[in-house]
């Protein structure tokens with residue numbers, strides 16, 4: 001069989017949530033030093049942008065790597081619905097004990113999506129604002 005072109009396809013979803021960045025093992029002074037305004041006691045909000053990228057050959061019959069409706073539904077169920085209009089430090093069971101930086105959120109979201117997409121999952125990108133985002137591809141080191 002001839003080799004199939006490998007393509008990447010991305011679905012973007014958004015949600016709004018609040019969080020506080022801090023390390024509970026540190027004095028507040030050190031948290032202020034490291035996290036600045038993001039250590040605000042009652043949290044602060046972001047409009048999150050989550051991009052889920054799947055990679056693989058397009059099916060010759062459908063022309064798709066995967067139906068984007070499926071990517072949308074699973075990402076909604078696993079990430080958007082549990083996180084939207086929530087405080088990420090308190091309201092989301094599977095984020096408890098995790099400092100909700102974009103880095104940690106990208107990894108947590110990856111872990112939620114991996115059982116659904118397996119090897120096709122290529123990249124999860126989490127953006128807090130137009131100036132910073134984090135990308136995770138499942139690598140460990």
Ligand SMILES: [Zn+2]
Nearest residue numbers: 019038044046
């Ligand atoms: Zn923040």
